[in-house]
Amino acid sequence: MTVPERIILIGFMGSGKSSVGRILADRLGYELVDTDALLEERAGAPIARIFRERGEPAFRALESEVLAAAASRRRAVIATGGGAPAHPPNRDFFTRGDVVFHLRVSLENARKRAGENADRPLLAQDEEAVRRLYQGRQPVYQQLGQSVDTDGKTPSAVADEIMRLLRNPRKNHLPGERA
Numbered sequence: 001m002t003v004p005e006r007i008i009l010i011g012f013m014g015s016g017k018s019s020v021g022r023i024l025a026d027r028l029g030y031e032l033v034d035t036d037a038l039l040e041e042r043a044g045a046p047i048a049r050i051f052r053e054r055g056e057p058a059f060r061a062l063e064s065e066v067l068a069a070a071a072s073r074r075r076a077v078i079a080t081g082g083g084a085p086a087h088p089p090n091r092d093f094f095t096r097g098d099v100v101f102h103l104r105v106s107l108e109n110a111r112k113r114a115g116e117n118a119d120r121p122l123l124a125q126d127e128e129a130v131r132r133l134y135q136g137r138q139p140v141y142q143q144l145g146q147s148v149d150t151d152g153k154t155p156s157a158v159a160d161e162i163m164r165l166l167r168n169p170r171k172n173h174l175p176g177e178r179a
C-alpha cells in the first residue's frame with residue numbers, strides 16, 4: 001500500500017489520538033508528532049499552566065505555530081489537540097490534502113477516558129460548558145476527517161481500523177467531503 005506522507009488524527013479530548021497515534025506510527029515505521037507535547041516543549045510549560053498564566057488565546061497562537069511546523073514533517077502521524085480543528089486560523093493545515101481521521105468518541109466515554117484531568121483545563125469547566133464544546137465541535141471534526149468509532153474499542157483496534165482504511169484508499173475521505 002502507498003502510505004500518505006502524513007496522517008493527521010483529530011477528535012475530542014479523550015478520543016485516544018495520542019495512544020492510537022503511537023500504535024499507528026509504530027506499525028507504519030513513522031514518527032509520532034504529538035502537537036500538545038511539542039507545544040509544551042516549545043513553551044517550556046505544561047498546557048494547564050499556559051492556560052492559567054497566559055490564557056487560551058496565547059495557547060491557540062502557540063498551537064498554530066506548532067501545527068505550521070508539523071505540516072512539513074514526513075512519514076509522520078500527527079496527533080493534534082482537540083481544539084485545533086475548531087480554530088479558524090488552522091483551517092489550511094487540515095484541508096490541504098493530507099489524510100485526516102476523526103476519532104469519534106461519545107461525550108460519556110471522553111469524560112471517562114480523560115477524567116477530571118487538571119491537565120485539560122477545558123474539561124475542568126462545568127458539565128454544560130463541556131457539552132456545548134463537544135457538540136459544537138462534532139460537525140467540524142466530521143467535515144475535516146473520515147470518522148472512525150472508538151467507543152468500546154482498544155487503541156490497538158482503532159489503529160487496525162485505520163490501517164484497513166489506508167489499505168483501501170478509495171474509501172478514504174477526500175478533503176471537504178463528508179464522511
Ligand code: S3P
Nearest residue numbers: 012013014036081082083120121
Ligand atoms: C484542548 C485539547 C487538549 C489540549 C488543550 C486544549 C481542546 O488536547 O490541546 O487542553 O481545546 O480541546 P487533547 O485533545 O489531546 O486532550
